[in-house]
Amino acid sequence: MTTGTVGTSRDGQRLADHDGGHDAGHDAGHGGPGRAPTVAGVEQVRRLVTEVPGPVSRRLRERRDAVLPTGVGLTLPAFVARAGGSVLVDVDGNQLLDLGAGIAVVNAGHAHPRVVEAVQAQAASFLHTCFMVTPYEAYVAVAERLGELAPVDGPTKTVLLNSGAEAVENAVKVARHATGRDAVVVFDHAYHGRTNLTMAMTAKAMPYKRGFGPFAGEVYRVPMSYPFRDPEGMTGEQAAERAVRSITTQVGADQVACVVIEPVQGEGGFVEPAPGFLPALAAWCRDNGVLFVADEIQTGFGRTGDVFALDHEGVRADLVTVAKGLADGMPLAGVVGRAGLMDAVHPGGLGGTYGGNPVACAAALAAMDVLVDEDLAGRARWVGSVARPVLERAQAEHPSIGEVRGRGAMLALEFVRPGTTEPDAAEAARVAAACHAAGVVVLTCGTYGNVIRLLPPLVITEDLLRDGLDVLVGALGGAA
Template structure:
């Protein structure tokens, strides 16, 4: 039987964010009776294909705390899958949304444009790791951004082939399913998929041969591309600088710079999928900044608008302009309310230095997880950057994935009021994505629950 960790009495009042106390507190079991009742209604009208990590229905949220319909306050270490980097209901974002909603909700930028879209594009041109003048097309979702990046790359190069990597995740549309590595639950039963997509080996330090450098891993990938496709056939190489759903795989130093150099030498466009890694998440504004790599195209979403649906492709102006008039766009792309939220979120990113805060989160989390290794032999690897961190769980003494242990640890955390997520090709990784505004006391409390779940001992 799972033991739910107790909540220690606080020494001082916890701060309030959007009226929500930044402290974990359980009034009922998780999920509680009101959530269970809503779960029954959900089951009657929502397809079973729509997954659910934790069946606690949220009533409100602020900062890094979710309040469910039973009055439980949950520590959010998932941030809506790396979306609310500035936290739930950040007052500057909420106010920007309110002002824009009062002005107008929609016109379609392709019919009658508005300034917000242009300003977002200007801001992204100054932030994104793209060489030279940049232009942006705004869209609705990460998958839509990846699809458009491939369209742009094919139009600009006149080539068809797209190279992606083992363990990659790029979305749930037909093309992005083809680009995604993991079959279940993302691809099984949904084919046939789009063609001219080729897969290369990723740098995965925990599972690569001991001592393999990033440059050696890149040479391995390039050799695979040459034999599978031929460099002169490749329109673009699409890569997550730190893989997300695939297991928070942080490639060895030198891997990304070597791939970028190969792309430049062979007329291949480098597409950085920064949908999960962008906007301070990894301790830099973008993950490519860590090694000073610049891409031809960068896809963005998630943290861009702190919870409002907005995505985009930011790219070299000459590449973006390769597409004919009318070839890019969409009815809702760059919605004015979402643009207002994005501008406020980017202000918070800079003014509150969320990238530095992500590095502080990394220091605290790594210290706790590394200390837990001695009492948790299932911990095979602790990895990631900034506030994008993970623990890979294996059968003790081996590198054999242990998805059952990952599921048990996640379930234990959920029952104690801490939201964590699992991921990985093998389903054996616990990932942590707290809002970048989380305070240290709340983070320590959530980590204490996770460490106790990993070790079976109080943190």
């Protein structure tokens, strides 16, 4: 199967007129009149030259299945050869529109030239020493920058790690050490990772928890504010009171080391709590000597239209976990916290061999420069301003869409049986598969598997964004 370029090819310059807009070509050139911009040599258009996946990808899939365990998941078996901006080029030459961004990782886009240059320069100097043995400046610089950006009242201190799950584990370690308490409170629909402790903290059993227990103890789950599924008219403050009642009856406030929450839940379905829920919860923590821990791993670094999602309501945390968008594709995570709390842990109690790897730190410094210089938070607000009206019109036409929700460039459609709130995972899977066949990468999520989430790179061009939305809307009607 061969198709031509899909979508139009404006030059993207008009994006500068939008809130926070910046040419998504990263000043890499536009390829002449009538051509889309290019990033890392990849033209920013969706183009199919074979079916998806194509013959080369199918052969690689056979090799993959022969040597990888079945436990390693696979969403779209189109093997990537290179990427730039918002486009993935697979081994068959198809150019796929990436509305997943590596699960909210490449907020600045694939192969942003400033990030690539920083990685290349650091790799040419040295790859690793272990910061705990012989330190280097980049780790310190990342900690300084995170202290400036994170929604934590200063002074702050930071430990760098490898993954989001590792960051959550270390936040709990700090909280327990600093408070002398054991209990950890988490929420319905939460996702915090795949390690033993973070599996205990994660709500969804399949595929994350089933058959892997027993799990770490002293983890307690309470109701989340979920406006679509809460009693009609329940306010954020009322939802917080409901959660607090569960905490006090299940555990007792004086036993709780920390409350850990995603300000907008990720894998749980992009659940955005009702206004007032997070401030009320943080106030209760403050009044009871409980540490308020914000898991900003998916929501951080501009994704929701603020640098961090807590900024939306001016909430401050005691500890914040970060990863994903921190280094725009390099594995790096961290815990940022109030200095007195972080210093409560004895020397040697925090760290790891690869935590704060120098190449990943170089990428993070460049990515945080891009975050500020190109106003990625403003870009996320612009993405939301373009996408939400399209999605809401689609909701009015398709009763299978129970809710459109999210913030900034973190958007979701929840699918239900028409006229009910009964989850419809099959419809979400059907729509996602139709998008994949058309060369648009979308992801599903949700406790019930009935949510399609959109996480485009924040530098996406308007033409690509609208093209992807067109494909999604077409898929809703079976026409993608």
